[in-house]
Amino acid sequence: MVLELKNVAKSYKGKRILDNISFEVKEGEIVSIFGKSGAGKSTLLRCINGLETIDKGSIKINGEYLYRQNGIYVEVAKGESLKKIRQSIGLVFQNFNLFSNLTVLENIILAPINVYNLDRELAVKKAELLLDRLKILDKRDFYPYELSGGQRQRVAIARACILSPKIICFDEPTSAVDDEVKKSIAEIIMEFKSEKIAVLIVSHDKEFSHSISDRIINIEGGKIIS
Amino acid sequence: MVLELKNVAKSYKGKRILDNISFEVKEGEIVSIFGKSGAGKSTLLRCINGLETIDKGSIKINGEYLYRQNGIYVEVAKGESLKKIRQSIGLVFQNFNLFSNLTVLENIILAPINVYNLDRELAVKKAELLLDRLKILDKRDFYPYELSGGQRQRVAIARACILSPKIICFDEPTSAVDDEVKKSIAEIIMEFKSEKIAVLIVSHDKEFSHSISDRIINIEGGKIIS
Amino acid sequence: SCGETQVSNSESKIVVVGLDDTFAPMGFKNEKGEIVGFDVDLAKEVFRRLGYDVKFQPIDWAMKESELNSNKIDLIWNGYTITEERKQKVDFTKPYLINRQVIVVLKNSNINKKIDLEGKKVAAQLNSSSQEAVEKQKDFLSKLKDGKLYLYETNNDALMELENGRVDAVVVDEILARYYIKLKGEENFRILEENFGSEEYGVGFRKGDQLKDKVEKALDEMKKDGTFEKIYNNWFEK
Amino acid sequence: MNYIVNLLLSMKGGMFVTIYIFFITLVFSIILGIITAMIRISNIKIIRVVVSFYIFIMRGTPLLLQIIFIFFGLPMIGVTFERYTAVFIAFILNYTAYFTEIFRAGIQSIDKGQFEAAKVLGLSKFQSYRYIILPQMFKNILPALANEVITLVKDTSLVYVVGIADVLREGKIAVNRDATLLPFLVVAMFYAGFIYVLSDLFKKVERRFEYYR
Amino acid sequence: MNYIVNLLLSMKGGMFVTIYIFFITLVFSIILGIITAMIRISNIKIIRVVVSFYIFIMRGTPLLLQIIFIFFGLPMIGVTFERYTAVFIAFILNYTAYFTEIFRAGIQSIDKGQFEAAKVLGLSKFQSYRYIILPQMFKNILPALANEVITLVKDTSLVYVVGIADVLREGKIAVNRDATLLPFLVVAMFYAGFIYVLSDLFKKVERRFEYYR
Ligand SMILES: Nc1ncnc2c1ncn2[C@@H]1O[C@H](COP(=O)(O)OP(=O)(O)OP(=O)(O)O)[C@@H](O)[C@H]1O
Ligand SMILES: Nc1ncnc2c1ncn2[C@@H]1O[C@H](COP(=O)(O)OP(=O)(O)OP(=O)(O)O)[C@@H](O)[C@H]1O
Ligand SMILES: [Mg+2]
Numbered sequence A, B: 001m002v003l004e005l006k007n008v009a010k011s012y013k014g015k016r017i018l019d020n021i022s023f024e025v026k027e028g029e030i031v032s033i034f035g036k037s038g039a040g041k042s043t044l045l046r047c048i049n050g051l052e053t054i055d056k057g058s059i060k061i062n063g064e065y066l067y068r069q070n071g072i073y074v075e076v077a078k079g080e081s082l083k084k085i086r087q088s089i090g091l092v093f094q095n096f097n098l099f100s101n102l103t104v105l106e107n108i109i110l111a112p113i114n115v116y117n118l119d120r121e122l123a124v125k126k127a128e129l130l131l132d133r134l135k136i137l138d139k140r141d142f143y144p145y146e147l148s149g150g151q152r153q154r155v156a157i158a159r160a161c162i163l164s165p166k167i168i169c170f171d172e173p174t175s176a177v178d179d180e181v182k183k184s185i186a187e188i189i190m191e192f193k194s195e196k197i198a199v200l201i202v203s204h205d206k207e208f209s210h211s212i213s214d215r216i217i218n219i220e221g222g223k224i225i226s
Numbered sequence C: 001s002c003g004e005t006q007v008s009n010s011e012s013k014i015v016v017v018g019l020d021d022t023f024a025p026m027g028f029k030n031e032k033g034e035i036v037g038f039d040v041d042l043a044k045e046v047f048r049r050l051g052y053d054v055k056f057q058p059i060d061w062a063m064k065e066s067e068l069n070s071n072k073i074d075l076i077w078n079g080y081t082i083t084e085e086r087k088q089k090v091d092f093t094k095p096y097l098i099n100r101q102v103i104v105v106l107k108n109s110n111i112n113k114k115i116d117l118e119g120k121k122v123a124a125q126l127n128s129s130s131q132e133a134v135e136k137q138k139d140f141l142s143k144l145k146d147g148k149l150y151l152y153e154t155n156n157d158a159l160m161e162l163e164n165g166r167v168d169a170v171v172v173d174e175i176l177a178r179y180y181i182k183l184k185g186e187e188n189f190r191i192l193e194e195n196f197g198s199e200e201y202g203v204g205f206r207k208g209d210q211l212k213d214k215v216e217k218a219l220d221e222m223k224k225d226g227t228f229e230k231i232y233n234n235w236f237e238k
Numbered sequence D, E: 001m002n003y004i005v006n007l008l009l010s011m012k013g014g015m016f017v018t019i020y021i022f023f024i025t026l027v028f029s030i031i032l033g034i035i036t037a038m039i040r041i042s043n044i045k046i047i048r049v050v051v052s053f054y055i056f057i058m059r060g061t062p063l064l065l066q067i068i069f070i071f072f073g074l075p076m077i078g079v080t081f082e083r084y085t086a087v088f089i090a091f092i093l094n095y096t097a098y099f100t101e102i103f104r105a106g107i108q109s110i111d112k113g114q115f116e117a118a119k120v121l122g123l124s125k126f127q128s129y130r131y132i133i134l135p136q137m138f139k140n141i142l143p144a145l146a147n148e149v150i151t152l153v154k155d156t157s158l159v160y161v162v163g164i165a166d167v168l169r170e171g172k173i174a175v176n177r178d179a180t181l182l183p184f185l186v187v188a189m190f191y192a193g194f195i196y197v198l199s200d201l202f203k204k205v206e207r208r209f210e211y212y213r
């Protein structure tokens, strides 16, 4: 299993957002998560990526515990273990969070070069290939503020996809793009499958999700209902 | 005519984004604009709302010139005239731009109270009604950073809709919400029609747009192609 | 060099003299950046005779006792007035110079005595010992024009006003007066016989430092053999 | 005229000292300030308390007293420094405190999403600061930083208290020596010129940072 | 002990003066600073140039000289001020310049979308600043603002030059009168206490602003 959640719970202001969530994702599996707006989908992805603490339960990524229930406490991964986890998981944010002081290309190659010690030229080549497939190669040297909404979304996708981690999470990856680009994104995701990379997708776009997912998880009231 | 564009042109970095755009919108008309990601749809809405200058052409809103071609110059509305224009047009931003230091309710009632001198209580009542219809009344006193993507989008919609200007522009109003909320938004927009308020919608969601629009404008390469 | 030399003891044969290098003519930097002055020349001669290497360390005058007691310098030699309070903290040599509060007038002035100053405009430097000395004599003060001293930011300002004829006399340290007169032209000024009291300059050492006695002896010898006077005449109008 | 040339020549040592103290202090306290700002916003309570106590001491007492304490006070407990060392310790400790707070303001006004994106991509803390946070921080605080840097120029004159001959002290020496006020005018013009150059530099750097929003 | 009580009594006038000058300067120069910052980022070139020249003059010369110029210099051209008036003019003009730059940093680091949303909703410039921009600006720059406010506390002692008896001057008087350094200790503790109260206040205000991100 690349991802294992067990009894994960999370509250904000005393309100349960995630309630006893447990599920598993295998290598190369594509799983879609559905739920109403405000159901807790983004929160779930943020927890899996260690951006939010959880109140209860355990999350295991690629064999390492990110969170581990120990009595009434939840232990958090630290040091080398955390570093390893960070490198086995990726996330495309719902609101992109592109680095505003870097160009499109720099946004994409920053992590490959600095975290994975990829050769710069190779990184640029890979980035350009992705940009081309996402039809924004001509924006290579633009800054985020100069991009349209859909262009930003594509840069965010390219930034996460260049890393090929063990599991990659997409939060509403097609909310701002047209049908043609949507197809490219679907293709890229399908390729992950063949590379044995697991994919977790949160989306309101049922058509898109259904067409590529192996499995669907529905969340309501903080619980998995199906 | 509530909105008249004539030969509007706009470039960034020497690249034509809008090229000779002309169209008109009548009172109570709902017009959808389609185009690929990066086609210039948001730029068009931003020009109509006076957030971007234009290089050529004229834009007339509710009888007042916002931009007026005069020889080789484009004159911009100022003072009282600009103020009047601002009050006859509204915009829901693609990236919401909620005021981060105000709660949901405060975001919505700020303009009605301060610009339109609406009674505070009345404003609150109207805001709550809208929030209820958009299913986020329980988030009334939350700050934007505490909201999910779709919740933010709904606040942005409510903030623009409470004003009932002459024309209201929506930039991707359903990109982050579920089908149920989408239906509420469609209803609200349909009501504008009956109040003789014109609506301009930019969206990749063909189903949504088609179901409510009177007319469709397609943009490609900066030009209206149909 | 700006570094600290190690503090001298009798073997090391290096001695650090602390001085305020803004204090012309006793010790100050010349245009070339060398520390020169009357006290500097005296100190150089004294320590040449005693066989020490001497190093001059500029200090802030307000911090002089702190400098001495934290061993940053070995002695203070810079127009250092001997007072009862200071004797508590440092050991002084016998006075080597008397500094009086003198009255400077223009050469052609008809003022010859203190009494002649009645009804005249008299100037001094603000917050100086000259001001203090004059204001102690309340009777005298009340007889001056406007019943007060004309106070200026610097002695230089006061002497300029004298030259311009806007004041009739300036009360000032004799040491400074003689230096400035030399600088501005000896033909223009005159120093009256009478004065407003005097103070004595000595060299200050850490309590119990035996170097003090050696310096005292060397100074005595220099006075006897005329070296002292030669140095004095180099710096001051006679 | 000739006098002014000589004067400038005789004061160039002091000008050099002023510039020297300025730059050494600036470089070290900016670097330390960045580090302290990072520590200050960390979530280890005890460290936060220590840093904010340090900042209170540094801002709560005058720099002049801090120099005196380090140069004249510490020898009493056996810790002795050279003049320049003492000055640099005092200046750097003091300015680090002020810079820390400016940098903290700059870092805290950066969108949290930038930190999160860096984390998710696996960048180390150091890398996030180097590539993302610090460049954005500097853009945010340049005008406020200029205030403090300009104050530093004027504060360098406090070194007089340990007898170091900066430009102001050399001016004083020349005033007493030559019996004219001209040297002070030269000093004033030196400061104004120096600050003008700095302001201009800041303006240019600000413009350099305008490439993104 | 009795001596300290008497000392405090004799110095309370000076303490009041220090606090008085501090607050008047603070209030006016913050208000003026906000206005000047708004002007400074406007897009009318001539105004921008004038404001940045004003800021250069104020930061490029020492506050002490500015006080001297206004109190002793201006009368030469027939403009005469009372002591306190002159001091307030100098302090407010000087600190307005420094605050302007801090506020400008704060305003410029606010997301452009906030300005655009205010515009589109029809808010006037004044309303946008009042409800949106200024609250966010203050959140952004509080730590940097504290630096400048604390510097102001210590700068108030410069009023000695026109003969106003602030706490430091009264301390000096007592030192000379009673031949003891104790009064200076009292002064130092007064400053440190004052600055402590201010730091604490800033910390509280910062926490108050934490309600949103
Ligand atoms: N910091 C916070 N404080 C309080 N409540 C929060 C906070 N963050 C999120 N929430 C609440 O948690 C709930 C779930 O938010 P989340 O962003 O996970 O929703 P979502 O399923 O992604 O919705 P959407 O489809 O609209 O993006 C929302 O009701 C939101 O108001
Ligand atoms: N400040 C700018 N500088 C340079 N180019 C810009 C700038 N702003 C926008 N553009 C370019 O203008 C084009 C149109 O952008 P716009 O945001 O209008 O697209 P859009 O049709 O709204 O796309 P989307 O559906 O993705 O939101 C894009 O190619 C974008 O890169
Ligand atoms: Mg979400």
Ligand SMILES: [Mg+2]
Pocket: A148, A149, A150, B041, B042, B043, B094, B171
């Ligand atoms: Mg768009």
